[in-house]
Amino acid sequence: MLIGEAAVLRPRAAFAQSHPKKIPVVGVLWHAANAEEESVFLDVVVKAFEDLGYVEGKTIILEHRYPAENPVRFRTLAQELVEAKPDVIIAVTLIGAIELKRLTNTIPIVLVLGSSDPVAAGLVESLARPGGNVTGLSVLQIDMSGKRLALLKEAVPHLSRIVFLVDPTIAFKEDILKVNQASAEALGVSLWLEEITGPNDIEPVFSKIVADGANGLVWGPGGLLFVQRARLGAAALAHRLPAMVAVSEEVPSGLLMSYGPDTSDFFRRAVDYTDKIIRGAKPADLPVEQPSKFKFVVNLKTAKALGLAIPQELLATADEVIE
Numbered sequence: 001m002l003i004g005e006a007a008v009l010r011p012r013a014a015f016a017q018s019h020p021k022k023i024p025v026v027g028v029l030w031h032a033a034n035a036e037e038e039s040v041f042l043d044v045v046v047k048a049f050e051d052l053g054y055v056e057g058k059t060i061i062l063e064h065r066y067p068a069e070n071p072v073r074f075r076t077l078a079q080e081l082v083e084a085k086p087d088v089i090i091a092v093t094l095i096g097a098i099e100l101k102r103l104t105n106t107i108p109i110v111l112v113l114g115s116s117d118p119v120a121a122g123l124v125e126s127l128a129r130p131g132g133n134v135t136g137l138s139v140l141q142i143d144m145s146g147k148r149l150a151l152l153k154e155a156v157p158h159l160s161r162i163v164f165l166v167d168p169t170i171a172f173k174e175d176i177l178k179v180n181q182a183s184a185e186a187l188g189v190s191l192w193l194e195e196i197t198g199p200n201d202i203e204p205v206f207s208k209i210v211a212d213g214a215n216g217l218v219w220g221p222g223g224l225l226f227v228q229r230a231r232l233g234a235a236a237l238a239h240r241l242p243a244m245v246a247v248s249e250e251v252p253s254g255l256l257m258s259y260g261p262d263t264s265d266f267f268r269r270a271v272d273y274t275d276k277i278i279r280g281a282k283p284a285d286l287p288v289e290q291p292s293k294f295k296f297v298v299n300l301k302t303a304k305a306l307g308l309a310i311p312q313e314l315l316a317t318a319d320e321v322i323e
Helices: 012-018 039-051 071-084 094-103 142-155 173-186 199-211 223-227 229-238 248-253 263-278 300-305
Strands: 025-029 061-065 088-091 109-114 134-139 161-166 190-195 216-219 243-245 257-261 294-299 320-322
Touching (some): 039 263, 223 229, 223 248, 229 243, 248 263, 300 320
Parallel strands (some): 025 088, 088 109, 161 190
């Protein structure tokens, strides 16, 4: 049974009365507004616990919180989870992790971060030796920018002007932009940044970038961009813009391709970390992991809709082709 954002964690005494053996409680601070918006990865997390032998409500309690990309709600729900004193909290975003770390140095926190450096953010002392109560997984995506742009250029050789879309709340966006611009320059294309702050920005931004001569799009991980993937995909198709992204789960929405870590595998590994902590491991002794599995996905349906012929040599290197 999944417990929605309105639910309040029950006191530990209540658990003790209804369950003779103490049941571990795991909080999860997501980023979207509800379970439906998070379903792609929420389902992965729930199944990962089941695969480890946990039974929801009997051998584990999962408390999910959905802040709807709202900084105030991140803080409020982080406070709610910390005050309930769960055994572990999984933090799916950098802003969520920072809020949790600000509130507790004792409750273990497991990171699932995209395009964020937990050392620079002050969450851990080092990747190898986190220290304190925080560990988990982090994707340092900056060095993948060149690979993504090169794949997009190979698929669409006529590309000359690319827009880099960002959620303005992500950390280190200026550093990420610089790396993308350097990679674009090496490929002989221009690249500039446009921000998406909410769903109402999508159509105006897409109309503007087409008027400015853009003929391609790229973006990395970001909670808002992931949640709005259906609208972004529809807008990209409507404006005939081939798009390269980092998260493969976004591609079926009408985007052309993705290259990046296997995000579902990342969430499964975060559950493995949580299980280790439940069984007695200390976060300080568990190194922060980087991705070990990467996926290149090509959407041939989108390619056909855009009138693009993806080179067979490129398709042969794809891990997944959507037809």
